[in-house]
Amino acid sequence: MSSLQCTGVDAGYHKNACVRGFDLAVEPGEIVALLGPNGAGKTTVLMTLAGLLPRLGGEVAVGGVALRSGNPRAAVRAGLVLVPDDRALFRNLTCEQHLRLAVRGRAAGRAAVESAVARFPRLGERLGVAAGELSGGEQQMLAIARALLQRPSVLLIDELSMGLAPVVVESILPTLREVAATDQTSIVLVEQHVRLALDVADRAVVLTHGSVALTDDAAALAGDLPRLEAAYLGA
Known part of the structure; x- marks a missing residue:
């Protein structure tokens, strides 16, 4: 059973969808890199999955249990935890x-x-x-x-490297790999440094103009950057 299952998720603000028909299944211990150009809707997706934004359509389930829309406490209780791009520290x-x-x-x-x-x-x-x-x-x-x-079964991390030097990010990524392997935690990682993300991820999903443009094995995409670039450009 998938740790995280998203089916036909529409997401956006003030009832205006900027992401439509988002599908994603993440298996236990799998790291998925959610990639795409600025404004593609990556953060919107994570905030919607975490319940910080109400879903405008579709279904989200954690461990086979459906999540209520727009309820962050229910998401955490179900085992889904978000590390936001601002880190939310006091x-x-x-x-x-x-x-x-x-x-x-x-x-x-x-x-x-x-x-x-x-x-x-x-x-x-x-x-x-x-x-x-x-x-x-x-x-x-x-x-x-x-x-x-x-103790999340699903960990969402938004913009891991924001404001950080690549060498710092490289020191953190092995820990995420270890967490996925030893705890069987599913991780969805939004990351602007594409090569770093592909190095640690099992699979990559490219979001462009609010829709999934490409899904493939991370290693395969790392070896075929022109295909990845074409997906970013919506080609």
């Missing part, structure tokens, strides 16, 4: 406070910190530092670590 709370707030109970809080530091050792050096004083890469690590503490 600037004045420390790294450790963010991690402890993601779980309930003192013992669980200690375990949460240990789990996050095991995956992102750099966070262990910055536990007492306010999120607003962390580097962009550290903030992204913290946002992903906090999301993983909710």
Whole structure:
């Protein structure tokens, strides 16, 4: 059974659809790169799947269970968690406070910190530092670590590399690969650096003008960039 199943999803703002008929199935442990030019609707899709925007049509299911439209709490309870492009951190709370707030109970809080530091050792050096004083890469690590503490079956990450140097992104991607492999977490990744996304993904979906223009194995597309470019251009 697919961890995430989207069928005929229409998404947009103020009842105006900018994404139409979006279909996607993601299997346990699979990483899918959602690619496309600016304005294609990638963020709109993620926000709609996470319940932050009401669906204008179609169905979304997590683990075979249908999600109610426009209900982010229901999405999280079902196992779908979004890391937004702005990371949604509280600037004045420390790294450790963010991690402890993601779980309930003192013992669980200690375990949460240990789990996050095991995956992102750099966070262990910055536990007492306010999120607003962390580097962009550290903030992204913290946002992903906090999301993983909710034990998602489906993790959505919007614009992983926004504001980050490619070398920083390259340090984070292996952790995502490890999470997918060991926890069987399904990951949908929106990423502007196409080559980096294709390196870590199993499959890629190109969204152009609100519609899926191309779906293929990530390795195959990495070896056929002209085909990928044509999809970006809507050719």
